[in-house]
Amino acid sequence: MIVTHISTRVLRCRIISGDAKFAGSIVLIPRINMDVSEEDLPIPLRRRQFPVRLAFAMTINKSQGQSVKHVGLDLQSGVFSHGQLYVALSWCTSGDHIKVILDPENTSRKTANIVHQEILNGLQM
Incomplete structure:
Protein backbone atom coordinates (compact mmCIF):
# COMPACT_ATOMS: atom_id res chain seq x y z
CA MET A 1 0.00 0.00 0.00
CA ILE A 2 1.24 3.46 -0.88
CA VAL A 3 -0.02 6.59 0.86
CA THR A 4 -1.08 9.06 -1.85
CA HIS A 5 -2.58 11.82 0.32
CA ILE A 6 -2.52 12.74 4.02
CA SER A 7 -5.12 14.91 5.73
CA THR A 8 -5.79 15.48 9.42
CA ARG A 9 -8.48 12.80 9.58
CA VAL A 10 -7.92 10.38 6.68
CA LEU A 11 -5.11 8.73 4.72
CA ARG A 12 -5.80 8.04 1.04
CA CYS A 13 -3.86 4.97 -0.10
CA ARG A 14 -3.46 2.84 -3.22
CA ILE A 15 -3.22 -0.93 -2.79
CA ILE A 16 -0.20 -2.28 -4.69
CA SER A 17 -0.08 -5.93 -3.64
CA GLY A 18 -2.17 -8.75 -2.27
CA ASP A 19 -5.41 -10.00 -3.76
CA ALA A 20 -5.49 -9.10 -7.49
CA LYS A 21 -9.11 -7.91 -7.32
CA PHE A 22 -8.01 -5.08 -4.97
CA ALA A 23 -4.72 -4.13 -6.69
CA GLY A 24 -4.82 -0.50 -7.77
CA SER A 25 -7.86 0.26 -5.59
CA ILE A 26 -7.97 3.47 -3.58
CA VAL A 27 -8.80 3.07 0.13
CA LEU A 28 -9.41 5.61 2.87
CA ILE A 29 -8.01 4.92 6.34
CA PRO A 30 -9.45 7.08 9.14
CA ARG A 31 -7.73 8.02 12.39
CA ILE A 32 -9.01 5.91 15.28
CA ASN A 33 -9.09 6.30 19.05
CA MET A 34 -6.74 4.12 21.07
CA ASP A 35 -7.90 3.97 24.69
CA VAL A 36 -5.55 2.85 27.46
CA SER A 37 -6.99 2.31 30.91
CA GLU A 38 -4.47 0.48 33.02
CA GLU A 39 -4.97 0.29 36.75
CA ASP A 40 -1.62 1.87 37.61
CA LEU A 41 -2.39 5.05 35.62
CA PRO A 42 -4.09 7.89 37.54
CA ILE A 43 -6.19 8.89 34.50
CA PRO A 44 -7.37 7.08 31.37
CA PRO A 51 -3.74 2.35 12.28
CA VAL A 52 -0.77 1.88 9.94
CA ARG A 53 2.81 0.74 10.25
CA LEU A 54 5.68 1.95 8.09
CA ALA A 55 7.39 -0.72 6.00
CA PHE A 56 10.58 -0.37 4.00
CA ALA A 57 10.79 -3.94 2.76
CA MET A 58 8.87 -6.31 0.53
CA THR A 59 9.63 -9.91 -0.36
CA SER A 77 22.53 -15.01 1.48
CA GLY A 78 21.54 -15.09 -2.20
CA VAL A 79 18.21 -16.00 -3.76
CA PHE A 80 16.78 -19.43 -3.14
CA SER A 81 14.23 -20.10 -5.85
CA HIS A 82 14.02 -20.31 -9.64
CA GLY A 83 13.96 -16.88 -11.29
CA GLN A 84 13.83 -14.79 -8.11
CA LEU A 85 16.85 -12.66 -9.01
CA TYR A 86 15.34 -11.83 -12.41
CA VAL A 87 12.04 -10.82 -10.77
CA ALA A 88 13.79 -8.67 -8.17
CA LEU A 89 15.92 -6.84 -10.74
CA SER A 90 13.17 -6.39 -13.31
CA TRP A 91 10.71 -4.40 -11.18
CA CYS A 92 12.92 -1.30 -11.02
CA THR A 93 12.18 1.24 -13.75
CA SER A 94 15.89 2.16 -14.11
CA GLY A 95 19.02 0.10 -13.63
CA ASP A 96 20.70 3.21 -12.22
CA HIS A 97 18.39 3.03 -9.20
CA ILE A 98 19.21 -0.53 -8.09
CA LYS A 99 21.37 -0.99 -5.00
CA VAL A 100 22.59 -4.47 -4.02
CA ILE A 101 24.13 -5.66 -0.76
CA LEU A 102 26.35 -8.72 -1.16
CA ASP A 103 28.18 -10.78 1.44
CA PRO A 104 31.33 -8.77 2.41
CA GLU A 105 33.42 -11.92 1.86
CA ASN A 106 32.14 -12.16 -1.74
CA THR A 107 35.09 -10.53 -3.52
CA SER A 108 33.83 -11.48 -7.00
CA ARG A 109 30.81 -9.14 -6.56
CA LYS A 110 28.57 -11.82 -8.11
CA THR A 111 25.58 -13.82 -6.96
CA ALA A 112 23.91 -16.84 -8.51
CA ASN A 113 20.57 -16.67 -10.31
CA ILE A 114 18.98 -20.03 -9.53
CA VAL A 115 17.67 -21.64 -12.72
CA HIS A 116 16.29 -25.17 -12.69
CA GLN A 117 17.21 -26.54 -16.11
CA GLU A 118 14.62 -29.32 -15.81
CA ILE A 119 11.91 -26.66 -15.94
CA LEU A 120 13.39 -25.08 -19.07
CA ASN A 121 14.03 -28.46 -20.73
CA GLY A 122 10.32 -29.30 -20.40
CA LEU A 123 9.24 -26.22 -22.36
CA GLN A 124 8.17 -26.63 -25.98
CA MET A 125 9.69 -23.93 -28.20
Missing part, protein backbone atom coordinates in the same frame (compact mmCIF):
# COMPACT_ATOMS: atom_id res chain seq x y z
CA LEU A 45 -5.35 7.83 28.22
CA ARG A 46 -6.74 8.32 24.74
CA ARG A 47 -4.61 8.59 21.62
CA ARG A 48 -5.95 9.33 18.18
CA GLN A 49 -3.82 7.84 15.41
CA PHE A 50 -3.80 6.18 12.00
CA ILE A 60 10.66 -10.71 -3.91
CA ASN A 61 7.53 -12.82 -4.42
CA LYS A 62 5.27 -10.05 -3.09
CA SER A 63 6.90 -7.55 -5.46
CA GLN A 64 6.22 -9.52 -8.64
CA GLY A 65 4.35 -7.40 -11.17
CA GLN A 66 5.23 -4.12 -9.42
CA SER A 67 7.12 -1.19 -10.92
CA VAL A 68 9.09 0.99 -8.53
CA LYS A 69 11.61 3.81 -8.96
CA HIS A 70 14.22 2.57 -6.47
CA VAL A 71 15.15 -0.97 -5.43
CA GLY A 72 17.50 -2.24 -2.74
CA LEU A 73 18.31 -5.95 -2.67
CA ASP A 74 19.91 -7.76 0.24
CA LEU A 75 21.66 -10.68 -1.44
CA GLN A 76 24.04 -11.53 1.40
Whole structure:
Protein backbone atom coordinates (compact mmCIF):
# COMPACT_ATOMS: atom_id res chain seq x y z
CA MET A 1 0.00 0.00 0.00
CA ILE A 2 1.24 3.46 -0.88
CA VAL A 3 -0.02 6.59 0.86
CA THR A 4 -1.08 9.06 -1.85
CA HIS A 5 -2.58 11.82 0.32
CA ILE A 6 -2.52 12.74 4.02
CA SER A 7 -5.12 14.91 5.73
CA THR A 8 -5.79 15.48 9.42
CA ARG A 9 -8.48 12.80 9.58
CA VAL A 10 -7.92 10.38 6.68
CA LEU A 11 -5.11 8.73 4.72
CA ARG A 12 -5.80 8.04 1.04
CA CYS A 13 -3.86 4.97 -0.10
CA ARG A 14 -3.46 2.84 -3.22
CA ILE A 15 -3.22 -0.93 -2.79
CA ILE A 16 -0.20 -2.28 -4.69
CA SER A 17 -0.08 -5.93 -3.64
CA GLY A 18 -2.17 -8.75 -2.27
CA ASP A 19 -5.41 -10.00 -3.76
CA ALA A 20 -5.49 -9.10 -7.49
CA LYS A 21 -9.11 -7.91 -7.32
CA PHE A 22 -8.01 -5.08 -4.97
CA ALA A 23 -4.72 -4.13 -6.69
CA GLY A 24 -4.82 -0.50 -7.77
CA SER A 25 -7.86 0.26 -5.59
CA ILE A 26 -7.97 3.47 -3.58
CA VAL A 27 -8.80 3.07 0.13
CA LEU A 28 -9.41 5.61 2.87
CA ILE A 29 -8.01 4.92 6.34
CA PRO A 30 -9.45 7.08 9.14
CA ARG A 31 -7.73 8.02 12.39
CA ILE A 32 -9.01 5.91 15.28
CA ASN A 33 -9.09 6.30 19.05
CA MET A 34 -6.74 4.12 21.07
CA ASP A 35 -7.90 3.97 24.69
CA VAL A 36 -5.55 2.85 27.46
CA SER A 37 -6.99 2.31 30.91
CA GLU A 38 -4.47 0.48 33.02
CA GLU A 39 -4.97 0.29 36.75
CA ASP A 40 -1.62 1.87 37.61
CA LEU A 41 -2.39 5.05 35.62
CA PRO A 42 -4.09 7.89 37.54
CA ILE A 43 -6.19 8.89 34.50
CA PRO A 44 -7.37 7.08 31.37
CA LEU A 45 -5.35 7.83 28.22
CA ARG A 46 -6.74 8.32 24.74
CA ARG A 47 -4.61 8.59 21.62
CA ARG A 48 -5.95 9.33 18.18
CA GLN A 49 -3.82 7.84 15.41
CA PHE A 50 -3.80 6.18 12.00
CA PRO A 51 -3.74 2.35 12.28
CA VAL A 52 -0.77 1.88 9.94
CA ARG A 53 2.81 0.74 10.25
CA LEU A 54 5.68 1.95 8.09
CA ALA A 55 7.39 -0.72 6.00
CA PHE A 56 10.58 -0.37 4.00
CA ALA A 57 10.79 -3.94 2.76
CA MET A 58 8.87 -6.31 0.53
CA THR A 59 9.63 -9.91 -0.36
CA ILE A 60 10.66 -10.71 -3.91
CA ASN A 61 7.53 -12.82 -4.42
CA LYS A 62 5.27 -10.05 -3.09
CA SER A 63 6.90 -7.55 -5.46
CA GLN A 64 6.22 -9.52 -8.64
CA GLY A 65 4.35 -7.40 -11.17
CA GLN A 66 5.23 -4.12 -9.42
CA SER A 67 7.12 -1.19 -10.92
CA VAL A 68 9.09 0.99 -8.53
CA LYS A 69 11.61 3.81 -8.96
CA HIS A 70 14.22 2.57 -6.47
CA VAL A 71 15.15 -0.97 -5.43
CA GLY A 72 17.50 -2.24 -2.74
CA LEU A 73 18.31 -5.95 -2.67
CA ASP A 74 19.91 -7.76 0.24
CA LEU A 75 21.66 -10.68 -1.44
CA GLN A 76 24.04 -11.53 1.40
CA SER A 77 22.53 -15.01 1.48
CA GLY A 78 21.54 -15.09 -2.20
CA VAL A 79 18.21 -16.00 -3.76
CA PHE A 80 16.78 -19.43 -3.14
CA SER A 81 14.23 -20.10 -5.85
CA HIS A 82 14.02 -20.31 -9.64
CA GLY A 83 13.96 -16.88 -11.29
CA GLN A 84 13.83 -14.79 -8.11
CA LEU A 85 16.85 -12.66 -9.01
CA TYR A 86 15.34 -11.83 -12.41
CA VAL A 87 12.04 -10.82 -10.77
CA ALA A 88 13.79 -8.67 -8.17
CA LEU A 89 15.92 -6.84 -10.74
CA SER A 90 13.17 -6.39 -13.31
CA TRP A 91 10.71 -4.40 -11.18
CA CYS A 92 12.92 -1.30 -11.02
CA THR A 93 12.18 1.24 -13.75
CA SER A 94 15.89 2.16 -14.11
CA GLY A 95 19.02 0.10 -13.63
CA ASP A 96 20.70 3.21 -12.22
CA HIS A 97 18.39 3.03 -9.20
CA ILE A 98 19.21 -0.53 -8.09
CA LYS A 99 21.37 -0.99 -5.00
CA VAL A 100 22.59 -4.47 -4.02
CA ILE A 101 24.13 -5.66 -0.76
CA LEU A 102 26.35 -8.72 -1.16
CA ASP A 103 28.18 -10.78 1.44
CA PRO A 104 31.33 -8.77 2.41
CA GLU A 105 33.42 -11.92 1.86
CA ASN A 106 32.14 -12.16 -1.74
CA THR A 107 35.09 -10.53 -3.52
CA SER A 108 33.83 -11.48 -7.00
CA ARG A 109 30.81 -9.14 -6.56
CA LYS A 110 28.57 -11.82 -8.11
CA THR A 111 25.58 -13.82 -6.96
CA ALA A 112 23.91 -16.84 -8.51
CA ASN A 113 20.57 -16.67 -10.31
CA ILE A 114 18.98 -20.03 -9.53
CA VAL A 115 17.67 -21.64 -12.72
CA HIS A 116 16.29 -25.17 -12.69
CA GLN A 117 17.21 -26.54 -16.11
CA GLU A 118 14.62 -29.32 -15.81
CA ILE A 119 11.91 -26.66 -15.94
CA LEU A 120 13.39 -25.08 -19.07
CA ASN A 121 14.03 -28.46 -20.73
CA GLY A 122 10.32 -29.30 -20.40
CA LEU A 123 9.24 -26.22 -22.36
CA GLN A 124 8.17 -26.63 -25.98
CA MET A 125 9.69 -23.93 -28.20
